[in-house]
Amino acid sequence: MLYISFLSGKKTTTLRESAYSGLEASCCCMLASAARLVRITALCASVSSVRGPLLGTRSGTDVTAHRSKTMDCLTAAMDSQVNTANCGSDLKSTEVTHAATALDGRVKDVAPFPDEPNQGTPTEAGLLPGETVVKEGKAAILFPSANEVFYNPVQEFNRDLTCAVITEFTREQLAQRGVRVLVPGEKERVVVSLSGESQGTEQQEEKEEEEEEEKQKREQGEQEVETAVVGGALPLTADSSTSERRRTQQAGPRELEDSQMTVSSGQRGLRVLEGLAASGLRSVRFALEIPGLLSVTANDFSARAAALIARNAQHNGVSHLLQASQRDASMLMYEARGRKERYDVIDLDPYGSPAPFLDAAVQAVSEGGLLCVTCTDMAVMAGNSGETCYSKYGSISIKAKYCHEMALRIILHSVDQRAGVYQRYIEPLLSVSADFYIRVFVRVHTGQAKVKNSASKQALLYNCVGCGSFHLQRMGKRISQGKHMKYSAATGPPIGPVCEHCGHRHQLGGPIWAEPLHNTEFVQKVLSAVSGNPSRFGTSRRIEGMLSMITEELEDVPLYYTLDNLSSTVHCNTPPLLQFRSALLHAGFRVSLSHACKNALKTDAPPGVLWDIMRSWEKTNPVKRERLSETSPAFRILSAEPTLQACFDVREDANPQSRRRHLMRFQENPQANWGPKARAKTGGGISSALEDRRKQFQNKRKTPPTEASQLKPFPCKKFRKGTCMRGEECCYSHKPQLGSNEGEKME
Known part of the structure; x- marks a missing residue:
């Protein structure tokens, strides 16, 4: 146990070897509301996985320096409030929360930490034996090492895009209910111009914002306007200054909670359901990253998954917002x-x-x-x-x-x-x-x-x-x-x-x-939000590139052609993309790319125009027609003369803005085996015996053995059926295979 006493400036410290420096700093911060000398006794846990050396192993100089830093933190806290940035990395987030709460006088007694963590209680890192931590966005998710709960890191882009879309949807919905949505780190909303033209200076934006603010004052008077943040809403009144709004908007969740008291948005928040939540990663990210939500229900039919969802909600501190469901x-x-x-x-x-x-x-x-x-x-x-x-x-x-x-x-x-x-x-x-x-x-x-x-x-x-x-x-x-x-x-x-x-x-x-x-107006809003806050998501560059391409697509043109398929049909060289697009534009038709395919052509031109352009291209890049079959599509298409003389001079508007700006439109696979993962299996995956059998039979058809002796490890199918008459002379094994039925099902 750790006993800390402050009597007339005299410090008496008795340390047990398992006490750590961060806990001492936390206890000192809890004394900040005292104007006189006080005495505090805190029961500290013996935590097994805490970074930093033991106080008992520090030298006298280190202990003195640490106590000096602690007293500086105490003095600063008594003057105003706890500044977590000056307390060093020894202060954990949960400890600072207890300290700040005690400073306001809202909590008289702080529950002691358990003396020893039991088997069902997570350690400070939130891990149980056989678990790993996966961090994505603001969430830190606990996963069993076995494949009991499904998780695929490939779909981080999916989850990031979902958070961006739901945030914009929430912004529109709550705006109708009189609530403004703020996202930490988000800048003032500007419309992203794909042409790169300036949208006005910062002074002009501030002036326009002030005018809009005055207009709202006249229309609403002194009516209070609620602003939704992650986990609640902040009461920003109509007479709040622009600088205050910007400061609050750019502040993080912790800064928002420390600067102003968070109030509930009541029944005006949105209800979210994730029907098949698995580990709950997506729902936890919703609760941590999307403001204006009233509740998040993470459901899964698996009992293991439902239990893991509840643990992850508690581990990330969103149990008040996220409910686990097994239905x-x-x-x-x-x-x-x-x-x-x-x-x-x-x-x-x-x-x-x-x-x-x-x-x-x-x-x-x-x-x-x-x-x-x-x-x-x-x-x-x-x-x-x-x-x-x-x-x-x-x-x-x-x-x-x-x-x-x-x-x-x-x-x-x-x-x-x-x-x-x-x-x-x-x-x-x-x-x-x-x-x-x-x-x-x-x-x-x-x-x-x-x-x-x-x-x-x-x-x-x-x-x-x-x-x-x-x-x-x-x-x-x-x-x-x-x-x-x-x-x-x-x-x-x-x-x-x-x-x-x-x-x-x-x-x-x-x-x-x-x-x-798509709804192009809505997509443009999502694109503006992501571009204005690129550090919010790990895949922001890819989201920006894909949404930029989507805004360029022709809305009223279903499906598309591909340039390589057009060339393959007539057996000629593939024309450059810009020249083919220019030919369509010269002919008076519209054309765009598609986010779904790298070399796609969405155009309102009929198929006959496309084949006329290919015929014109073939005249400058001739095909050996004697090699073409008379029944082939290439022979019949090239046999007709083009009714449209294509012009392949490159036009400036043939190159889309997303291509000019070199946005990440089509991401290459960042690592091997980038794709779908195996389905989660109950019981912690497959047995070691079955795993050995899988490795034994893997690629046996790709590399056929050249010698009969190499076939001996493999079981004889005829022996299993009872029809093999070779006995020991058989080149295959006649030994009984353990778990053969299970192996056949798995393969």
Whole structure:
């Protein structure tokens, strides 16, 4: 135990070897409210993993210097309040909180630390045997070393982007409720100009802000304005100065709590649900990084995951905001649909397909609420199994170069179709294809009249198997007649039985979402927030690059062509990107890139114009036509003369701003095995015996053995069936394999 007494400036110290310097500084800071000599006795824990040497092992000079620093901290605290920056690194955050609370006189007694941490109590680092710590954003998450709870570091970009989108959504929602959202480190909001032009000097911005402030004073009088920060709201009144607002806005969470008392935003905060939370990393980051939230529910069906969520919430100090839940995600959302207060934000990031949860999600989200959905079953959505895609999402996927954007439109079609059953419809805010998954952010509204437009928002897809030309056929038609809208069935098909360019047949895919994938105004706000606070996220550069490309995309042009596929079809050299884009611009058509594919071309030009440009390019880069088959798409396309003479002179506007500024548009894999991870396994993963068998059989087909003796370690399949008659002469092993059934299932 540590006993510290201060009597007339005389210091008497009795130390046990397990006492540490940080605890002495903490105890001294708790004396700051005393104006006279006081005596304090604190019971200190024997913590096993605390950095820094023992006081008992310090020399006399070190102890004197440490006591001098402690007395300086005490003096400063008695004059005003504890300044944590001057107390050194020995003061832990939890200890400073106790000290500051004692200074205000709000806590009379401080509960003592436990003398010895028991098995269920985390150490100071929050670790139990077999656990590791993963830090992402502001969260420090405890993970079991075994693969019991799923975690994939690849999706840090996914989580960062989600935090940015929900923050902007919260800002818009709370602005309607009279609450202003502040993010620590965020600068004054400016509109990001991709052209790089100046948006005005700082003095002009301050003047405009002062004028806006005076206007608000006249409109609202002396009405108090609440400002939401991480974990609560700060009462900034209408007469608060601009400098004070900026100081509060740039302060961190700890500075905000020390400078002004945090007050609750009551029922005006947003309710967030993460249906499949696993470790709770995403929910913990929501609680730590997104202001204006009333509650965060982290749900998982696994008991291990639910227990880990509760531990991580406590470890990160967000137990007051984050509640762990062990429920079936669909049932949890179905129960919320009948309540008055539904979830404002629902995040679904399952391992695989989100299809089983979509019906419940569109009902459980509030009016105008945000639904965030991730799909990682890209093999199904990209055309490998069209029948499986139809069973899950109600749409046929086909193999094509635009498969990633088509996957986005398939999931939007599925969500809108399920929402329409309950007289609801969706408004896509942002749709992203990244790495091995897709991610969509949609708002869900209610309105029977708007639901009738759903049929005209969906389209069937005709794709030529020869040249890759595609056409869309809307499922419905709507015609405006004054104040009324007339709905009717669409007419079609838009093409003949075979492709007019190459003579090959068409594939039928869809239906897919044929409306815009993004709300450009909302994306611009998210981009401005991320650009103004680049240190907030670890993947800010990638977010900025991707959102910049999204703002440049043509909104009303579904799907895209790829330059390499056009060249491959006619067997010619690939034209430079800028020259091909310039040819389209010279012809009077629009063109843009796509965030979903590096060499994509989104254009409103019909396929015939694209092939005319390729014919013009082939004349300057001729192909040996005698080698072409008469039935090949290249022969039939090049046999026709171009009706459009393409001009390949490079135009200045052919190079998009995101490309000029060298933004990180398409990130290369930063490390090996960058992609999806294995599903979490109950029971701590596979056994050591099974792991040895996996290593034994790994790559056995890639490197076939050259000698019969090398086959002896492998089991004989005929011996297992009882049909091998070779006996010991068999080149394979006849020994019984332990755990063979389990191994077969795992492989």
